[in-house]
Amino acid sequence: MTAGRHAVVLGAGIAGLLAARVLSEEFARVTILERDRCEGVQARRGVPQGRHLHGLLDSGRAVFEELYPGCTAELVRRGATAAEVLVHTRWYVGGARLVPTSTGLTSVIASRPLLEAVLRRRTCQIPNVRMREGITVRGLLGDADAVTGVATVADGRAEDITADLVVDATGRGSRIEEWLTDIGAAVPDTERLDVDLGYSSRLYRHRPGQLGGHSSVIVSTGTNGRGGGAVHIEGDRWLVTLAGMLGDHPPADPAEFPRYAATLSAPDIHEIVTDSEPLDDPVPYRFRASLRRHFDRMTAVPGGLLVIGDAQCAFNPLYAQGMTVAALQAAALRTCLDGAPATLAARFYAASADPVAAAWRLAASSDLSHPGVIGPRSLRTRLTNVYVAQVQRAAHHDPVVSRTFMRVAHLVEPPAALTHPVTAGRIMLRGSGFAYTRATPS
Template identity: 35%
Template sequence: MRIGLLIALAAAAPSVPTSGNAAAGRDWGFEMALLGERAVVLGASMAGMLAARVAAEHYRTVIVVDRDMPPGHPSRRRGVPQASHGHVLQAGGVAVVDELFPGILDEMVAEGTPTWGDGDLSRVILEYGGHRFLPSGHLPNPVTSYMPSRPFLDWHVMKRLSAIPNVTVLGGHDVVDVTSSEDRTRVTGVLVARRDEAAVLGADLVIDASGRGSRAPVFLEDLGYGRPREDELMINLAYTSQWLRIPPGAIRQHMVALFPKPGEATTVALLNHENDTWLMTVGVMAGAEQARDYTDMVAMARRRAPGHILEVLETAEPVGQVAHYRTPSSRWRRYDEMPRRPDGFIAIGDAVCSFNPIYGQGMSVAALEALALQRSLRKGDTDLPQRFSRAAAKVVRVAWRNAVSADLSLPEVAGERTLAMRVNNKFSDMVLTAVETDPVVNSQFFRVIGMLDSPTRLMRPSILARVVRANLLRLQPTPVSEPALAG
């Protein structure tokens, strides 16, 4: 099919009447308040799909341009290479996805997605910074976790997004450039290409969700605005993942996650996904040798995993091919600091900040950024790039500090360790010491890493008292029993 016809079809997507927009939007699950004729989203990443859903509330048509054709079933896409590896949608991201697509969680559960909602700590094995979480008991304030694989989650979100009448997904296309007004104060669309054909999609708003490889800095420089400053921490992370067939009931836990610790900058994760499928991911940092195959993965797990997990891994049946993934650094493009920006163009998700993925923050940050975009659009499109970038930076900043602080707690990772960071890491270590024994601190820590609560919640007097008590008990010498006297 020729690109001209594809674009004509996209332009002819079902339009929203100029009157009764709010009523029409309610039929689709949201209110509408039009800001323009068309929004174009670059990339059908999780960030792109959630941004498109939000943009559908304010633009007559929304077109999502992606290199991959939309899949007809859950599958790994070439444009999302990290989808072959372990992913966790944190509780904060879960809440946003269910708000934007009501009922989607129930759908996924009905189709086999496992959940953890009773707070039973025996069903998870977590080690963070060398501290093993409390292995038994119940969280006093549990939050339901959902465990879909990344392809399964992506497919359900894509299916829901594609069902919105004013949204069209234009697959199989590359974004070549942006177009602008004559005075370059506004981006007016994008140049898209397929094979040897190209055409312009006009837009009132362009949302770049094209991921870490985003060309937005080049586009902005070509328009005369310069590139954003970048914060970067070199981590030299390498992942290896393998799908496994494990007999039902062989493992009680639904998740095993052993994060790096000083002297052992490795990650071992085993995740139970939909319909009793399992995914194992191991990772190394600071340039250590990557696992080449499943044999190497099990060898790495022997250094970290409990015995009963190792017994299962030794006999598990690998399914499909092993997958590899590398990322050199965590990087934050500081669009929020740019003094000048063209109207009609914003970036979101990994196009702004790509974190060390072992901490499972990326999708949830993208979801919270989508909420920030929703709030920004509801205030109109005046000064939108600046307002949204500042709002998104508040979301990113917390996750960035958490990830960078955790990485720099490892002597294997090179980087400046400021006094503030050393103090923060010392406090984090005290909290994690309490997590080993105190269910209340466990519960609050889960809410922080799940991006439901701010890290400052760990500094409340009631939590601080428990943290101090746990650390003081840790310092007390273990009593030594005296030998019995002969009678």
């Protein structure tokens, strides 16, 4: 740990907490600045998606566990569910259920507020980490060569906070382009993919035996752009989220909610909705576009500034990649802390480029499989989507393909795993209409 060095993290969401945890190993002081007041297990105003379904992929859970040993067990003690993916959860992709099989993957099923609360408590217990709430960041201090802190305001009083490193983890609403322009620095190229996704979520009372005892069901968006999920979270509740792309958004009207659920490509969510006691009214949420800021392509970035999590790359939330990619970025940051401080930003963007790019390609290709999504469809993208459709058809019947597909989706294995000769042979055979004989999944 370098004596006297101070890191300031903007935002106490998942990305900010993970960054603060990592930086506490190298910096003498780490200060987290958060606009909201964070109290217990509650949805925050600054996280409008906080009341909706969140997924932590297994590669992200592994990073959580490395940085916070016993994190999974603590979440379970506080009411979360831990389940073997595909064995104790149901996944419908491409219009049918993926065949149940062991994947070696664990799903931790909890609400976003509970995940944040556990990480926040563990992070704030670190002696050299301090969290300050009710603070709004107005901009960066410094110039195009180096950021030296942030300008803030709290309770009407302005305060400049100096730092050796500033980490922007303010999420999808980040004002980083504006802040960089204000200090005369270049801004990154931005990639945008408009999907106009809408969510509507509602809580229901969970009853034993529902969904055959399984912990969750996910129905991917089908040809009509509609999908959803139901997950068994803490408090013995179902959190049900319905989703629709390209402006076809699910209703917030309680009477219309089950009707929309009935239009999904599998009946499981509709059965939960119509067979459970509702605990609140539906809550809507809108996500207009995926956004990727290409700091990795910049020839020069200001020293003393890192951008992480959704502030760097905001993924379509349908694919549950955001928290996991933030975790993989934090792990990459950890490997970059040894070395000259002046080149930390360049090292970080290079080290984190692969997991960000891999997740972006998976999500963007899936979005572009919907004809109404406007975006460049290269020959590679078109061929990829044809092959992915075959993968999905094969995964409805073939346990090897089902397992590999899910491990790729969880960012545990690279997409190339689906082109391994043995796996590709099974995909071409079973994904082309071959009737693979197998008992009906339970």
